[in-house]
Amino acid sequence: MLPPPFFDRDARVVARDLLGCVLRRRHGALWLSARIIETEAYLHEERGSHASLGRTPSREALFMRPGTIYMYFSRAGDSFNVSCRGPGNAVLFKSAVPHLDARSGRESLERMAKLNPRRDGGMRDPDRLCSGQTLLCGSLDLKVRRWTGRSFDSDELYVEDVGWSVPEVVQTRRLGIPEGRDEHLLYRYVDAVEARRCTQNPLSKRAWTEGRDYRMLRAGEPDPEIRGSREPPTPRA
DNA sequence: CCAAAGATGCGCT
DNA sequence: GCGCATCTTTGGG
Numbered sequence: 001m002l003p004p005p006f007f008d009r010d011a012r013v014v015a016r017d018l019l020g021c022v023l024r025r026r027h028g029a030l031w032l033s034a035r036i037i038e039t040e041a042y043l044h045e046e047r048g049s050h051a052s053l054g055r056t057p058s059r060e061a062l063f064m065r066p067g068t069i070y071m072y073f074s075r076a077g078d079s080f081n082v083s084c085r086g087p088g089n090a091v092l093f094k095s096a097v098p099h100l101d102a103r104s105g106r107e108s109l110e111r112m113a114k115l116n117p118r119r120d121g122g123m124r125d126p127d128r129l130c131s132g133q134t135l136l137c138g139s140l141d142l143k144v145r146r147w148t149g150r151s152f153d154s155d156e157l158y159v160e161d162v163g164w165s166v167p168e169v170v171q172t173r174r175l176g177i178p179e180g181r182d183e184h185l186l187y188r189y190v191d192a193v194e195a196r197r198c199t200q201n202p203l204s205k206r207a208w209t210e211g212r213d214y215r216m217l218r219a220g221e222p223d224p225e226i227r228g229s230r231e232p233p234t235p236r237a
Numbered sequence: 238c239c240a241a242a243g244a245t246g247c248g249c250t
Numbered sequence: 251g252c253g254c255a256t257c258t259t260t261g262g263g
Contacts, residue, residue, distance in 0.1 A: 049242080058262080075240095075243040079242070079243090132244065135243095144260095175242075205252090
């Protein structure tokens with residue numbers, strides 16, 4: 001389980017460092033696991049964030065101590081966020097891929113598929129089972145009422161650094177932000193190796209040019225969006 | 238009521 | 251594999 005100080009950092013650093021980590025969710029006797037491949041950061045003082053819309057009871061978790069889970073329901077699905085350093089700052093878990101290992105085997109994958117069927121009732125391609133913020137929540141059975149305002153705990157729900165290597169990150173604009181709401185900020189982070197399995201592959205967009213719409217970040221290379229921040233990378237061990 | 242950090246299907250290339 | 255129209259479901263206004 002990631003230690004609480006992991007989230008007590010700039011949300012953009014947390015978002016990037018979450019790539020390659022595994023979200024674990026106990027479901028009855030099974031552990032459901034998904035490796036994170038896409039995240040977005042949202043800051044209080046910026047117009048794309050829910051926090052910028054004001055502090056209300058349903059958004060209270062955004063202002064609670066770093067590591068607090070904030071969930072909301074929108075567009076027919078649940079979305080999963082975690083608060084970071086600074087009130088109102090958070091990361092959104094945007095997409096993942098099912099992760100198989102000693103803790104989560106074939107039965108876990110089958111459970112995830114069953115929890116998140118296609119609209120027509122059929123089974124989803126495992127490659128796209130968690131390719132979206134609400135699809136991820138569906139596959140892991142994460143619901144607002146149960147989890148918002150709560151913290152991770154090793155018995156039910158947590159994030160683990162399994163040492164997965166993410167040598168290159170695609171940094172892009174966030175998706176679904178209306179014009180005039182700081183849509184230009186490059187606060188979206190995608191594991192370059194897994195780009196084809198995220199919500200919209202940033203590398204296959206002909207209209208996007210490197211340097212303006214996206215940029216490649218190699219492991220250890222600082223995020224140019226973060227001025228004056230030279231925090232050391234989180235040890236992966 | 239109706240907008241919302243979305244997802245899907247369809248037509249096209 | 252793209253882009254856009256259409257469907258979605260909840261809770262805050």
